[in-house]
Amino acid sequence: MAVGRDAVALRALYAHSAGVDTTDYEGLRGHSICDTLIHLAVHNNDKGGSLADFFAVNVDFALRIAREFVRMNGKRFLNISSVLSLDGNDECHYAVSKAIGSKKLCEEIGERLDNIHIGYFHDQGYFGEKLYILQRFGSKIGGALFALIKILKPATSAQSLADYALGPAHDLPSPGILTDDLSTSLLYRVITRTMDLGVAIGILLFLFPVFVVLWVAIRLDSPGPVIFAQERVGARQTPFTLYKFRTMKRDTVSAGTHEVSASAVTKTGAFLRRTKLDELPQAFNLLRGDMTLVGPRPCLFSQTELVNARKALGIYEMKPGITGYAQIREIDMSQPSKLAQSDHRYKKLRSLLLDIHIIIATALGRGAGDRVATADEA
Incomplete structure (x- = not known):
């Protein structure tokens, strides 16, 4: 089930995906069973705002979803964060709010929490919002250009995140970091x-x-x-x-x-x-x-x-x-x-x-x- 702020937009997005239900956050309350919940909602640095704005999403809203997860007796809560939040010395609003949010989630969920840190998110033929222009060159040329960019900073493919979500919980050393293996890059x-x-x-x-x-x-x-x-x-x-x-x-x-x-x-x-x-x-x-x-x-x-x-x-x-x-x-x-x-x-x-x-x-x-x-x- 895909859950987001806009149920109409979600239905349109998954209109051709068989077996995928959609709802908004309010609609989540009408469900009573949950196995694995992947929490992606986040307030990023590129959105700007005060520390309170970041806390509202990365701490308070995350706890709200966690309580729904507990109510549904969920087994695994994947909390997705950027690798930027790994730096304990980073005082940006995102890093601070995400670190506190992870701590609060752990207190709320305990061992069912699986904190995962990812790099620049991409998929085959899709190079993320910031590099959308690369898609105009097609998958081959755009992919070659993206390969050059990808060696500059950690990146994470959508497929690797999906594979991890479908696999056993906590199979990554702590802290959980899921990034593309740069050793395969010629x-x-x-x-x-x-x-x-x-x-x-x-x-x-x-x-x-x-x-x-x-x-x-x-x-x-x-x-x-x-x-x-x-x-x-x-x-x-x-x-x-x-x-x-x-x-x-x-x-x-x-x-x-x-x-x-x-x-x-x-x-x-x-x-x-x-x-x-x-x-x-x-x-x-x-x-x-x-x-x-x-x-x-x-x-x-x-x-x-x-x-x-x-x-x-x-x-x-x-x-x-x-x-x-x-x-x-x-x-x-x-x-x-x-x-x-x-x-x-x-x-x-x-x-x-x-x-x-x-x-x-x-x-x-x-x-x-x-x-x-x-x-x-x-």
Whole structure:
């Protein structure tokens, strides 16, 4: 059953859809049975208005529908929100009202609530209201143009939402994010690979004098090899060798950085870690295709808690990155569960604009890397 403000418009819309009943919100009160309710009514940012206007729809009206759902003894309430509401720091009226609305719905419905966050909504041959002009080019040309736009921000197809609604409840990791898999986009893979190669070649060509200076500084500071090479977990859990400038004393135990004492870091190493210059040799990993600029930070095979958590969330479908979403959020490998969840959020929200944002944030100093253990922790 389709329910909306205008019953006449709904009847016209579903006139040729067999088996679909329609009614307005008042008419919903005349029904006594509900299995799954998909709540799509929303006041979006593009409509403008005061915070009270947003609350009237995204909180108060949502609760009104939830109470009808409870009255009908419904089994599953799908509350659809934009991925914009995932940012706890976003103070726009939409994000604030949606966050409070979800909390109130949870109090009203409990475990029957299924919060789903979607990206730019589209369907085969339909590219949304904002990109309606693309439909004039037909499904093939318009689809090709939309594929270019779709790599810029997360998108969600109508078919994927329908499939999820017809499937089992709560089969997505929390927070529930339903977006198109960008790893299937050839255009995205070509662009990111081109960026990887461009950055790697630029580092090796233009920063060669820096390599020489750091090489000499590390040699003079402490005995041992200049380049630190260590086996890490790569895409599809394939092992690869990670290259960095050595920042710790020779023969330091091979373990996660957070498990190593701060006393193991050399004087030059402390400077390299603080400035992130120790990661310059990873340009070779970019050239080889072992890593990409943005992705989950590669871990050791011995970090089993993190490896298992990432495997369960499908993180190893992606290449590890020089920098990443978790890194700029100050989440490191000392928090394996939280790190895996952050990697999963990046996987679902991945886009070219997000990647560029992460690269810029890293260049501006956000994300200090994994911390070493304090004296009490070591």
